[in-house]
Amino acid sequence: xxxxxxxLIAPVAEAAVxxxxxxxxxxxxxxxxxxxxxxxxxxxHAHAIPGPGxxxxxxxxxxxxxxxxxxxxxxxxxxxxxxxxxxxWYRVVRQREYVPGAYRIVAD
Amino acid sequence: MGDTEMNRTTAAGRWRAVAxxxxxxxxxxxxxxxxxxxxxxGLAPPERVLWADSPLAAVTLLQGLTGAGRSVRDEVRTRPxxxxxRRLHDALGPAGWAxxxxxxxxxxxxxxxxxxxxxxxxxxxxxxxxxxxxxxxLLDAVLGQHDAAWLAAFDGHGVRLAGLATVAxxxxxxxxxxxxxxxxERPVELHRDEAGRLDRGDGPAxxxxxxxxxxxxRGMPVPAEFLAGLAHLTPERIREEENAxxxxxxxxxxxxxxxxxASGARHQHRDETGVLWRxxxxxDEDVVMVEVVNSTPEPDGxxxxxxxxVPPTTRTAREGVAWTFGLRPEAYEPLVQT
Numbered sequence: 473x474x475x476x477x478x479x480l481i482a483p484v485a486e487a488a489v490x491x492x493x494x495x496x497x498x499x500x501x502x503x504x505x506x507x508x509x510x511x512x513x514x515x516x517h518a519h520a521i522p523g524p525g526x527x528x529x530x531x532x533x534x535x536x537x538x539x540x541x542x543x544x545x546x547x548x549x550x551x552x553x554x555x556x557x558x559x560x561w562y563r564v565v566r567q568r569e570y571v572p573g574a575y576r577i578v579a580d
Numbered sequence: 581m582g583d584t585e586m587n588r589t590t591a592a593g594r595w596r597a598v599a600x601x602x603x604x605x606x607x608x609x610x611x612x613x614x615x616x617x618x619x620x621x622g623l624a625p626p627e628r629v630l631w632a633d634s635p636l637a638a639v640t641l642l643q644g645l646t647g648a649g650r651s652v653r654d655e656v657r658t659r660p661x662x663x664x665x666r667r668l669h670d671a672l673g674p675a676g677w678a679x680x681x682x683x684x685x686x687x688x689x690x691x692x693x694x695x696x697x698x699x700x701x702x703x704x705x706x707x708x709x710x711x712x713x714x715x716x717x718l719l720d721a722v723l724g725q726h727d728a729a730w731l732a733a734f735d736g737h738g739v740r741l742a743g744l745a746t747v748a749x750x751x752x753x754x755x756x757x758x759x760x761x762x763x764x765e766r767p768v769e770l771h772r773d774e775a776g777r778l779d780r781g782d783g784p785a786x787x788x789x790x791x792x793x794x795x796x797x798r799g800m801p802v803p804a805e806f807l808a809g810l811a812h813l814t815p816e817r818i819r820e821e822e823n824a825x826x827x828x829x830x831x832x833x834x835x836x837x838x839x840x841x842a843s844g845a846r847h848q849h850r851d852e853t854g855v856l857w858r859x860x861x862x863x864d865e866d867v868v869m870v871e872v873v874n875s876t877p878e879p880d881g882x883x884x885x886x887x888x889x890v891p892p893t894t895r896t897a898r899e900g901v902a903w904t905f906g907l908r909p910e911a912y913e914p915l916v917q918t
Contacts, residue, residue, distance in 0.1 A: 475914040480905045500683040503589045511687075512774045529682075553918035567904045569888040572824065572865060 476552045478567035479510050479519045484534065489561050493538055498526035509537065509547065509564045517550040527564075537564035587736055588683040595685075595732035598725050598749050599692050602767050605751035607631065613746025614754065614761050620740045621655040628760040634788030635753050636703045638764045639717050642755060643710070649758025651720040656756045660740050661730065668737055685729035691776035696726040698778060698801070699753075699786070702794045720755050724748045725766060765789055773798055781810055781833050797829045810834075815842040824864050836869060836887040849896045853912070856897040857887075866892045870900035 474481040502508050506520035507527045521527075523545040528538045544559040615625040630645075632638035642648075669677045700718050707714040725748050734741050747754060752764035769787040771780040777799030778785035784793035784804070795804045806826060809817075810833045818834060821827040831839055839845070840857055848868075849856040855871040869887045890900040902912035 473912075473914045475917040477918070480907075480914070497679060500589055503593055549918075555916050555918055565905045565907075567888070568906070569904060570868075570890050571828075 474547070474555050474557060476519055476547050476549055476555055479547075480565040480567070481509075481539065481547060481555075481557065481562045482565065484538065484561045484563050486561055488534075489538065490530075490534065493528050493530050493534065494540075496528045496530070498528055506548075507539070509539070510566055519547055519549045519552075521545050521547055534563060538562070539564050588680070591735035592684050592687065592732050595728040595735065596688060598731075599688055599695075599728035600770060600772075601725055601749075602770050605631075605763070605765050607751070607763075609749075610747050610751035610754075610763055613743045613748075613750065614756070614763065615743070616746065617656050617743030618652070618756070620660060620743055621652070623652060623655060623758075626757065626759055626761040630760060630762045632762055632764050633790035634767075634792035635699055635718075635721070635764055636706050636788075636792040637790050638721075638753065638755060638762050639703055639707065639714050641762055642717050642720075643713065645760065645762070648760040652756045652758055653720050653722060657722045657744060660744075661734075664734050664738060664741055665730075668734070681733055684735070685733035688729035688732055691772075692723075692726045692728050694799075695778070695786075696723050698794055698796075699726075701801075702792070706792065717755075720757075721753045722747070722756060724751055724753050724764075726753070769793075775799070781807060783807070797833070800825060800829065802826065802829060815839055819843075819862070822863075827861070827864070831867065837885070851897045853901040854897040856890075856894065856900050868892050868894050868900070870894075870897055870904070872901060 473483065499507065502518070502520070504520075504522075506518070506522050507525055509519040509521065509527070511518045521539070521541070524541075524543055525545055526540040528540070529536060530538050539562040541557055541559050541562070544557060546554045546556045548554045611629055614629070618625045628648075630641060632641050668680065672680055700715075703718060704711050704714050722744070727744070727748055731741070731745050731748055735745070747763070752766040754764060755762040765788065767786050768789050769784060771778070771785045773779035775798075778794060778796035779798045780795070781797060783795075785796040787793040793804070795802050795807055797807070806829075810830065813830055813834045815834075818827060818830045818839065821830055836857075840847075840859070843859060845857050845859045847855060848858045853870075854873070857869045857871060859867040859869075861867060867889060868891070869889050871885060871887055873885050888900070888904050890903050894900045894903060896909065898912060899909040902909045905912065
């Protein structure tokens with residue numbers, strides 16, 4: 473389990489990843505060719521994977537984002553130190569905070 | 581990445597900037613865009629072009645306007661738009677269209693739609709007794725820069741939407757009628773938080789040149805007077821505030837750390853993940869927060885401390901931090917943190 477700021481990247485056993493996710497088309501990369509795990513709306517700063525891999529949006533217990541790194545890789549961000557990630561599947565979770573009656577995504 | 585994907589992400593980024601653009605319109609270019617949009621719809625360009633400083637001013641102008649003829653919004657915007665969408669949908673197939681929308685307009689949709697809704701609500705509210713009439717006039721508006729989500733999806737597909745795109749890139753909302761068009765300037769100020777919500781503590785979050793403005797804190801509409809009072813907050817004033825939402829804004833603005841120090845908040849628990857704080861409030865649920873230290877040092881070598889509110893049932897710092905990631909306390913075990 474790895475944490476970069478407001479993003480948590482938790483390993484998922486490959487056997488637990490649904491077949492439909494393994495076959496799903498990945499999310500597009502950004503203009504710099506990166507997989508963006510979370511984007512700051514105003515600063516444009518992003519938690520991103522520059523290398524090979526695939527990001528799948530998936531509702532339900534595995535979602536909202538599953539990340540596949542067949543060769544391993546690293547997650548980078550403009551304001552946080554990069555974190556190397558071993559190869560495998562990950563669930564990407566954004567931090568939230570409590571608001572009475574609801575919760576909201578944290579703005580890193 | 582293929583050329584198509586590169587084009588999509590570039591278009592999405594460009595339209596993100598258009599949606600957030602402020603400052604004076606390029607009137608000549610916008611007017612050329614209007615004429616092009618009319619021509620694409622098979623209409624003669626409008627005889628009269630009128631400019632307004634804000635959507636509110638535009639609506640006021642429209643209320644006094646005679647001889648404009650009927651609204652041609654359907655011909656100019658809605659119909660070509662629907663046909664373009666159908667054409668793309670047929671060309672890409674349902675799954676292809678869904679992926680295309682995801683890559684282009686989807687992320688722009690919520691922030692632009694909520695901003696447009698807020699502007700509509702602000703204009704209607706300012707109209708007072710004329711609210712019903714103003715609501716109808718607002719239905720005739722083409723949202724220009726706030727149509728960015730759709731325009732991103734259509735970017736690079738055909739020329740018939742080029743006029744609409746040009747207006748969106750160079751001006752604000754506009755009202756097309758048979759014989760006249762009213763075009764609105766863009767805002768002069770737009771302040772949003774990282775989540776894209778209107779957000780400013782020391783002035784209007786959205787303002788137009790004529791003074792029409794919206795005030796908001798992290799997306800929550802607040803009165804202008806309320807914001808003016810934030811600069812002089814005291815812990816007593818915060819405790820006295822009866823509106824729970826406004827009190828939350830006050831706490832955030834005043835700073836949890838200051839408030840914690842000033843109010844003798846209970847420091848409830850500490851472990852390797854952080855510190856758990858509890859502020860008891862009369863007639864409201866407790867404010868419970870985890871104090872967390874950012875793992876990556878700031879440029880000056882210090883570590884930024886921040887507070888996240890967690891459910892009032894939280895008993896340990898670990899439980900609180902784990903909750904912020906939707907995890908049980910025993911499951912939260914980061915190997916590396918930066």
